[in-house]
Amino acid sequence: MSHMRCLRLGIVALIVGLAVFVTVPMPASAQLPLLGGGNSSTGTGATALAVTVLGSTTSFASTGNLANWSDALGTALDSAGGSLGSAEVLAATAIGSGDGVASDASLGDLALSVLGTQITATSAYATAFADNTGATGGWSTIDGLAVNGVSIVPTGAPNQTISLGAVTLVLNEVTYSASGIVVNALHITSLDGTVDVVVASATAGQ
Amino acid sequence: MRSIVAKLAVSLLIGGLVLVASTPASAWEVGLDFITGGGWFIIQNPYYPVLPFAVPGGRANFGWHGGVKNGAYWGNGNYIDHALGAHVHNTLVRDYICVSGPCPATSHQPQGTREICGNATVNGSGTWYYRVRMNDSGEPGAGNAGGNDKFGIILFDQNYNEVYLAEGIPINGGNIQLHRQNPSNSAPSPSGFCDFLMSHTTFDFTFD
Numbered sequence: 001m002s003h004m005r006c007l008r009l010g011i012v013a014l015i016v017g018l019a020v021f022v023t024v025p026m027p028a029s030a031q032l033p034l035l036g037g038g039n040s041s042t043g044t045g046a047t048a049l050a051v052t053v054l055g056s057t058t059s060f061a062s063t064g065n066l067a068n069w070s071d072a073l074g075t076a077l078d079s080a081g082g083s084l085g086s087a088e089v090l091a092a093t094a095i096g097s098g099d100g101v102a103s104d105a106s107l108g109d110l111a112l113s114v115l116g117t118q119i120t121a122t123s124a125y126a127t128a129f130a131d132n133t134g135a136t137g138g139w140s141t142i143d144g145l146a147v148n149g150v151s152i153v154p155t156g157a158p159n160q161t162i163s164l165g166a167v168t169l170v171l172n173e174v175t176y177s178a179s180g181i182v183v184n185a186l187h188i189t190s191l192d193g194t195v196d197v198v199v200a201s202a203t204a205g206q
Numbered sequence: 207m208r209s210i211v212a213k214l215a216v217s218l219l220i221g222g223l224v225l226v227a228s229t230p231a232s233a234w235e236v237g238l239d240f241i242t243g244g245g246w247f248i249i250q251n252p253y254y255p256v257l258p259f260a261v262p263g264g265r266a267n268f269g270w271h272g273g274v275k276n277g278a279y280w281g282n283g284n285y286i287d288h289a290l291g292a293h294v295h296n297t298l299v300r301d302y303i304c305v306s307g308p309c310p311a312t313s314h315q316p317q318g319t320r321e322i323c324g325n326a327t328v329n330g331s332g333t334w335y336y337r338v339r340m341n342d343s344g345e346p347g348a349g350n351a352g353g354n355d356k357f358g359i360i361l362f363d364q365n366y367n368e369v370y371l372a373e374g375i376p377i378n379g380g381n382i383q384l385h386r387q388n389p390s391n392s393a394p395s396p397s398g399f400c401d402f403l404m405s406h407t408t409f410d411f412t413f414d
Contacts, residue, residue, distance in 0.1 A: 011236040033318045048269075061269075072240055078283040078295055078330075088293075089284040091269025093242040097386040100314075106244020106380055108267030108286065123246040123267060125347075125380040141349065143246065143379035 036191050042066040043179055043205040044130070046105035048090035049080055054195040058082060061090035063103070069132075071094040080155045084197065085112035085119075090101050101132035103202040105185075110153070112190055118168045121145045121199070124185035128204035138183035140203060145186070178203015224404045234303035234321075234400055238310035238391040240273030240280070245348060246382015247357060249287065249372045253266050256291060264289025266372055268357055270338050272302045272322030273385075281322055285359055287347050287372060291329075294336065294361065298325040301394070301399035305339065307414075310387040317342050319356075319413060323400040324367040334369075335362040337403050340382045341413050347381030355382040356413045366406045375413055 048061035060080035063073040077090040087107045094103040104127040110117045122144025130136040147164060148188040154160060158174040168191070173184040185200035246267045261400040270283030281299040286292070300323055304310070307318015326336045339358040347355035354376045361370035 010343045035327040072273065072275050072280060072388070072390060074242070074280070074282050076269055076271075076284045076296065078293055089244070089269050089286050091242075091244045091271065091284060093240075093271045093280070095240050095242065095388070097387045097388050100386075102383065103387060104242055104244065104381070104383060108244075108246055108269075109288075122265070123244075123379045125244050127381060127383065139214075141345070141346070141381070143349075143380060201291055 007197060011160050021119070037102045042069060042071075042096070042101055044096070044101040044103050044128075044203060045094045046092035046103040046126075046128075046202045047198070048092050048107045048200060049087050050198040050201065051082055051084055053083065057196075060087070061092045061105070061107070063092045063094045066094045066101060067095050069101055071096050074114065080107075083197070085110070087111070087199075100129060101204050102127065102129040103204055104128075105200040105202050107200060110186075110199060112148060112188070112197060114197065115166045115190050115192075117164055118148050119146075119167075119169070119188060125201040126183045126185040128181050128183045128202035128203040130204040130206070136176065136181040136204060138174060138181050138204065140183050140185035140200060140202075142171060142199075144183045145171070151183055167195075176190040177205075226395065234305070235309050235394055236274060236393050237302050237304040237320050238274060238393060239316075239320075239387045240271065240275075240385040240391070241322075241342065241382065242271035242356065242385065243340055243342075243347065243357070243380060243382030244269035245357070245374075245377045245382070247374025247377040247379075249289070250375055257372045260286070266307070268359070268376065268380075270296070270322065270357075272299055272320065272338070272340075273391065274302055274394055276389045276403050278322075278396050279394055279397070280300075281324075283322070285338075292370070293329050294326050294334070294359065295330070296324055296326050297333075300324040301397045302329045303400045306408075307384065310391060312386050312387055313389075315345070315384060316384045316386055317344055320384065321400050323403055326361070333364055334367065335403060336360065336363075337362075337400060339413070342384035343376070345381070347383075353377075355380075357382065358413070360403070362403060362406065366403070373413075376384060 126140035128138035160171040263345040272281030305319040341356035343354040
């Protein structure tokens with residue numbers, strides 16, 4: 001085979017190889033390396049329902065914290081039940097967007113009995129977000145909320161507090177700290193300290 | 207020299223054919239971002255008066271999310287039609303496509319519509335196929351403050367017959383959030399599953 005012929009075949013092989021290289025997908029990790037955050041947790045996550053009774057906490061549909069600002073976590077649960085009641089269609093996500101993070105949590109058909117107080121809601125949703133400038137924000141909604149069958153109308157304002165003697169409800173509970181923000185659609189506590197229920201909780205931070 | 211040019215042309219042709227073969231037949235672009243949300247709506251079902259599963263006027267709750275992450279389809283979800291007593295649970299996300307809005311979403315607080323397609327169980331059993339369409343039209347997602355987010359779901363049986371449709375246009379409560387692309391949003395191989403299910407759809411299901 002002549003030198004020129006080898007050269008020609010080499011060029012052909014090179015072009016075909018380049019075409020295949022460009023068009024055939026490679027493993028994802030090679031396509032787009034993660035850019036942000038390394039392996040440090042961001043403190044961003046969401047939980048659809050967390051029930052604490054006598055110091056023991058059970059969480060339902062909880063994402064845990066994002067590994068970094070390019071991570072994404074999600075979970076969904078058909079239903080949750082326990083000694084205090086039940087909820088359905090629980091979901092929670094935490095999403096990084098490179099220079100920011102966001103989380104949300106939701107559930108439906110909440111039915112709780114806390115020290116004899118019946119608390120029901122059609123739906124609850126909370127979201128929180130933060131970015132790399134330190135800015136944070138969040139909000140929540142709760143629909144169809146009723147206590148012992150009496151409808152409660154949320155004002156939409158943060159930390160709307162309703163005291164019912166043995167039980168206290170905080171709607172759209174928003175807490176800021178140096179590390180970020182926590183938004184709870186509903187936070188129920190008992191006066192005697194034995195019960196603490198957080199409904200639809202979203203956290204975003206560093 | 208003429209021979210080299212000829213072989214180059216043949217090579218480019220081969221390369222082009224490889225490119226065509228590897229390009230998805232899908233008409234819909236894979237979404238390189240995420241969409242999440244949860245809430246409720248009163249079922250509106252004007253397009254499907256004949257199916258026994260349709261119960262307009264009933265309440266539905268949902269919590270669903272989808273996207274692509276590290277070269278794979280990503281997501282999960284739950285949906286319940288209270289009037290019907292049907293609880294749908296995602297078991298496998300098979301496709302995620304852009305329907306409208308920037309694709310991928312790259313701006314802060316993007317708005318748009320995405321569709322998630324995959325397998326599901328109903329009341330904990332069977333293999334069903336679903337299309338879930340979610341629209342983020344800004345904040346808040348719903349309610350008297352002017353929210354206008356939307357959610358829709360179609361179920362197919364194992365023979366890909368449509369058996370259920372419900373839409374919240376808009377949803378009555380909760381929120382849907384389209385998230386800006388992040389570096390984990392690398393593309394999986396296009397599956398075309400949403401397109402396949404769409405080819406079995408005989409009604410209008412758009413909310414761009």
